[in-house]
Amino acid sequence: MVFAAPVMTDQTFEYSRQDASGASCVAQAWARLPQPLSPQEREALKARAAHLLQSRNAVLVAHYYVDGDLQDLALETGGCVADSLEMARFGREHAAQTLVVAGVRFMGESAKILSPHKQVLMPDLQATCSLDLGCPADDFARFCDAHPDRQVVVYANTSAAVKARADWMVTSSCALAIVRHLKAQGQKILWAPDRHLGRYIQEETGADMLLWDGACIVHDEFKGEELAALKAQHPQAMVLVHPESPRSVVALADVVGSTSQMLQAVVQGQAQTYIVATDNLIMHRMRQLAPGKTLIEAPTAGNAASCKSCAHCPWMAMNDLQRLVDCLEQGSGEVLLDAALGLQAKVCIGRMLDFVQAHPEALAPKVQGFVRGIGAA
Numbered sequence: 001m002v003f004a005a006p007v008m009t010d011q012t013f014e015y016s017r018q019d020a021s022g023a024s025c026v027a028q029a030w031a032r033l034p035q036p037l038s039p040q041e042r043e044a045l046k047a048r049a050a051h052l053l054q055s056r057n058a059v060l061v062a063h064y065y066v067d068g069d070l071q072d073l074a075l076e077t078g079g080c081v082a083d084s085l086e087m088a089r090f091g092r093e094h095a096a097q098t099l100v101v102a103g104v105r106f107m108g109e110s111a112k113i114l115s116p117h118k119q120v121l122m123p124d125l126q127a128t129c130s131l132d133l134g135c136p137a138d139d140f141a142r143f144c145d146a147h148p149d150r151q152v153v154v155y156a157n158t159s160a161a162v163k164a165r166a167d168w169m170v171t172s173s174c175a176l177a178i179v180r181h182l183k184a185q186g187q188k189i190l191w192a193p194d195r196h197l198g199r200y201i202q203e204e205t206g207a208d209m210l211l212w213d214g215a216c217i218v219h220d221e222f223k224g225e226e227l228a229a230l231k232a233q234h235p236q237a238m239v240l241v242h243p244e245s246p247r248s249v250v251a252l253a254d255v256v257g258s259t260s261q262m263l264q265a266v267v268q269g270q271a272q273t274y275i276v277a278t279d280n281l282i283m284h285r286m287r288q289l290a291p292g293k294t295l296i297e298a299p300t301a302g303n304a305a306s307c308k309s310c311a312h313c314p315w316m317a318m319n320d321l322q323r324l325v326d327c328l329e330q331g332s333g334e335v336l337l338d339a340a341l342g343l344q345a346k347v348c349i350g351r352m353l354d355f356v357q358a359h360p361e362a363l364a365p366k367v368q369g370f371v372r373g374i375g376a377a
């Protein structure tokens, strides 16, 4: 069966960033979004992609925020659906010589940095992240130069060039433990780029942290006041919050953690209802793993919803079945990195992976106060 190529629409988004002088400013970025496909089109593309993965001896490594069909396909074909830390580890350890990373650019780059000898493909290399965009390597280098007494700790959501300048990379699942470890060594920290995650870690650990001023355009939209009202309507619900969210939202959380940690909280929690403050595509996997539970999206900017406030990352949405088939058929979307830059960037990722391996308890989600149905935290 032959289907017409799906129509795409370009949308623009505003994101905040810090300039070289340290001042905050607003910039614009775009994402090319697919139109929905019919069930027949989806099935045909899924079957084609499964065949191509097998014939190319490739493995699909997907994030929880990508389209449900891609998540299912990854699991059905021996790949994985995971958070950014597990994606990096899975890609490094898997025997396949071609990794297809369904996520955003920094995830493909991390896979290539960790496995430079493998071919790393992405459905769309233009799938970026407002945190990555908001922390250009040149400005960041000047910021680091101005504070040579600090350990440079960067979030995974950054370019290879920014990672090459860092001492440590962290993801949301291990950031708290690593900063605690550095604080215990008496280190002062320069943190980039997410201001909300940085402030959260600073408050939790009491570490001396100088923060870059970036934000995730998706999580930045969650609203504390509206969440408090929703919580009042569902007093038995557990509130799960990704730490890229603003402080007023994190303050209402029962569990603060990475996407995997939030998923784990739904699967293991004894509550019936969960209010979820992260990209709503995570619900696809939550519903599969905890079918009887009630999941409610945390409120964003309100019902006037521009796509910016629809709790779905526009760049994750660029991972669609058609682009997946195209990259497998044509070998397009290959992540290419300067080898020397990759080697430099690998140092801070390697430090994190070694730390996590030596301290598996570092991956426990942060549970605040009393968790209903589980007990005192």
Ligand code: 13P
Residues within 6 Å of the ligand: 082, 083, 084, 085, 157, 171, 172, 173, 216, 244, 257, 258, 259, 260
């Ligand atoms: P996780 O590491 O929790 O998967 O987060 C990645 C991300 O981009 C969240 O917005």
Ligand code: SF4
Residues within 6 Å of the ligand: 104, 128, 129, 130, 131, 157, 216, 217, 218, 219, 244, 279, 313, 314, 315, 316
């Ligand atoms: Fe970046 Fe936010 Fe999208 Fe995650 S959800 S990839 S942090 S823009």
